[in-house]
Amino acid sequence: MKIQKVTDPAFRRYGKVLEGYNFGPLLKEMKHTPVPENVVYVPSAEELEALDVEKELKNRAFGGLPVQIGYCNGHNKKLNALEYHRNSEINVAVTDLVLLIGHQQDIEEDLTYDTSKVEAFLVPAGTGIEVYATTLHYAPCHVNESGFQCVVVLPRGTNTEIDFSMSEDGEDGLMTARNKWLIAHEDAKIEGAFNGLKGENITLD
Template sequence: MSKLDELKEKNKDLIIHSLDDSEFKKYGIVYSGYDLSELNKYMDKVSISDTNSYVVDNDKIEATKIIKDIERDIYAGMSVSAGECLGHCNSFSAIEFHQGSEVNITFTDVVMALGKRSDIENQEYNAEKHAELFFIPKGTVFEMYSDTLHYSPIEVEKSGFKAIVIVLQGTNQILPDHFKSSNRMVVKKNKFQLAHKTRTDKISQGILPGVLGKLIEVNSI
């Protein structure tokens, strides 16, 4: 039985697509031909802890050939930030998007819950109604388009998840103290986010509780 089949068996109430399914085409694209060996050596040394960790800019990762190649091929020479994202997550408890695509590289199998920005109405998004789940195998390089709603990778196995996140430089950085915007979805530089009502930690920070519907949860294998 494949990992995807095992996952489906543990989550019979959910529809989990593969990247080969046509449903993924509106959200992004998968790339092949990139040599992950240099990054594999680095990520093998990075341990998953009990708490989630996301490093926006990691100089060692950004110096690798593959990141330079992605900067050239996918971002057409625009400067990018790249860093590791790892930890534990089993639900789609928030949504976010950026101006400009995000590229992820997976170092464990993960599930991504994805949606479209056009389904946000009045700063609310019904994830239960609109979001779709995709199984993404270890070693995948994939782009999520600018209008694709996403959040943290969801772990397939109880040991957690590992990925590298690549975004346009400046994205996900802390806003200056004097920054003010009439758009209440702005939470960091080039980061627009809404949270599910269960994320009281985010709501207490001022993030809008705009993710509606039953919380999407995935049982790991």
């Protein structure tokens, strides 16, 4: 698969590179977070949210809405699933990493999605990006064998346990957490997820 860069014009349909933020303290604090052999996701990390950049992200990136700052770290080379939210997501690459992404508009009426439409983009270490609400995404892929580290900023409460009743019909059946709609590949064997990704479970070499 061709790996493009987030600075390429092709990325503009999916998101944008953030400018003018001081991510230095955030990158430094992230060095203390674990990098397991699989993938770990922590929606909210107090040590990250205590930094001054939290206010900057809340006010500038999310228009004053309460946010959570967490992280996704580990080792991964597969697509496995695609998710979306009702809002943008901010990612800050602590290490070089690759995002496999697509368009929500390409989800079929039966809620399936053809993985041949997925594109890959390199996010260099130290780069912050906004991933638009209509962009399908999931766990990053590592570039180096030491794994990947990625800061994840979202409206507070996103990706936490559902505490209300939900139908299992239609799009409601894709919701696996608060503000998280997920379509999985059957090869990934994600418990409770809708296996609607058709085609190859993309693997980066």
